[in-house]
Amino acid sequence: MTTETTSIPTATAKIPAPATPYQEDIARYWNNEARPVNLRLGDVDGLYHHHYGIGAVDHAALGDPAHSEYEKKVVAELHRLESAQAEFLMDHLGPVGPGDTLVDAGCGRGGSMVMAHRRFGCRVEGVTLSTGQADFGNGRARELRIDDHVRSRVCNMLDTPFDKGSVTASWNNESTMYVDLHDLFGEHSRFLKVGGRYVTITGCWNPRYGQPSKWVSQINAHFECNIHSRREYLRAMADNRLVPHTIVDLTPDTLPYWELRATSSLVTGIEEAFIESYRDGSFQYVLIAADRV
Structure with missing residues (x-):
């Protein structure tokens, strides 16, 4: 097995069939997804994310809500917060050199992969069930002339083609709610080097x-997913030789993003569920970093 990038377009390469009817549903969902909240934000600088933001809103940069450019500034600010979230995740990947390989499990349209390559100069492999997302991400990599280092492929994140112990660090950014955690962490544990780093940022329900x-x-129904509890993450990691050493509660840091998004033209109807669940403590937004032992 080789992880070298080829120039074969995703659409013409052999695409593995979804392993279950549910995976087929998820592939369909993301193949059809074209929400402005993802695409318009990505148009700001060409980094297309599928996760949420963290950090304080720069109200000075937004200016007067009555100004004709205000909505454009809101879009740019939401995108800035989403990129800040990706940078925060990468801050926890540990030492990464140009000769290393990273894996983004549930890579979306590839914005975080581009950021990781720019930051570390290394190879970044992404996996997604969505042919549409993979084609989009690979197209962006070609446009940026980094397709020799950044590749999205269509495959099951629970059954990847990466060699055992071949990956320096890997992550899931808001994609763990689509899979069984024991199966997921077993696969990360398999392809990570001993001493390698795993990081996730995710929403989880609070056992308390x-x-x-x-x-x-409501969030589960909206995204056709199954949100896990915080306790389930820690238990599944421990069962798969992933030892958590950093847990950061990002709930207070993501709430400003949602409150700003709820005022924009990009609302999708799920904003209230996020805001209210964060406020009442039933839902948490956390980063967990763990080492493979």
């Missing part, structure tokens, strides 16, 4: 609340 709240249930 008792059960998933009505808001969490």
Whole structure:
């Protein structure tokens, strides 16, 4: 097996079939997804994300809401917060050199992969169930002339083609809610080097609340996913030789992003569920970094 990038377009390469009907549903969902909240934000600087933002809103940069350029500034600010989230994740990947390989499991349209390559100069492999996302990400890599280092491929993140112990660091950025955590962390543990780093940023329901709240249930229905509890993450990591050493509660840091997004023209109807669940403590936004032992 080789992880070298080829010039074969995703559409003409052999695409593995989804392993289950649910995976087929998820592939369909993301193949058809073209929300302005993802595409318009990516148009700001060519980095197309599929995750949320963290950090304080720069209200001075937004200016007067009555100004004709205000909505454009809101879009740029939301995008800045999303890129800040990706940078924060990469801050926790540990030492990475140009000769290393990183894996983005659930890579979306590839914005974080581009950022990782620019930051570390290394090879970045992304996996997604969506042919549309992979084609988009590979197209952007070719446009940026980094397709020799950055590649998206269509495959199951629970059954990747990467060699055992071949990857320096890997991550899931808001993509763990689509899979069984034990299966997922078992696969990361397989392809990570001993001493390699795994990082996830994810929303999880708070066990102290008792059960998933009505808001969490709405989020599950909206995205056709299954949000896990924080406790489940830690248990599944421990069972798969991934030892958490850093846990950061980002809930207070992501709330400003959602409050700003709720005022924009890019609303999707799920904003209230995120805001209320973060406020009542039933839902948390966390970073977990773990080392492979």
